[in-house]
Amino acid sequence: MPRSRFHGSFDSPKVDVVIDMGNPFLNRTVDGFLKIGTIGASRVAAEETYHSLRKGSISKHSVEHALKKMCKEGAYWGTVAGVYVGMEYGVERIRGTSDWKNALIGGVVTGALISAASNNGRDKVVVDAITGGAIATAADFLNYLT
Template sequence: MGHNLETRSLMDELKSFDRKGGLFDLGHPLLNRMAECFVKAAGIGAVQAVTREAYLTATEGGDSTSIPPEIPARRKKHRFSELRGETNRSSVEALVKSTGKESLQWGLAAGMYSGITYGLKETRGVHDWKNSAMAGAITGAALALTFDDSSHEEIVQAAITGAAISTAANLLTGIF
């Protein structure tokens, strides 16, 4: 009795995404690219949110005065303020809510950036640093708008930072 089952490792599955064209087939390359970037970045954002909270909890040791001075005052604040030593339902809900918000921000930023660069490439017919700068600026400003206390200066600063980082990444592509 022969079995026709193919045994594939996780790495084989991940490598096959390149041949298939990605994780999604939503009918248009723009939608596929945006959805794929959203999912990947959202996962990274969730991991980052949880690890940051774990780090702050471990370094504080229950005392907010023991936070290392190199962490800016904005970052010293726990995102999961309801988690302080609790193991009840509200702490799990706070973890899910806060992690979800942060992963959504990361996902939206990556999806938006990818979509804008793809759209500019199709519109202008070329992918260059100008597309990256514009996409980075728009994405940075949009991301700053998702923060609770964003001022005009912070939005402009985020747009400039997004443009600078994406332009540098585009110009350094292929060098390393």
């Protein structure tokens, strides 16, 4: 019986913007902020476009609201990413090794810091620290598998 196969790959375009802050810690932190902040802003842009199209109208007010929300979400996502990347790099430098434990510690510290900065109670800070560590470790393991 004849069979055919299709082999191919898809590579997304890679855009790298390098901002040299003169320090590897700052370079990585700013890079994480910019990349993930852009993703957060893009997510809001897609959501707001969908909602405007679903309503069938676009007003000046809705555009201003979307832009404000894009800036807020982009700054929030970027801040979380910048703190995480900086923490992971700092832990790597302190420990002198590159392994999954850096992701775990960086995620725990980031989750706790962001939660504490949001004026959450002690229990919520602990839960967010555990969640941050779990997500960062899982992402590191998934990255290792691919």
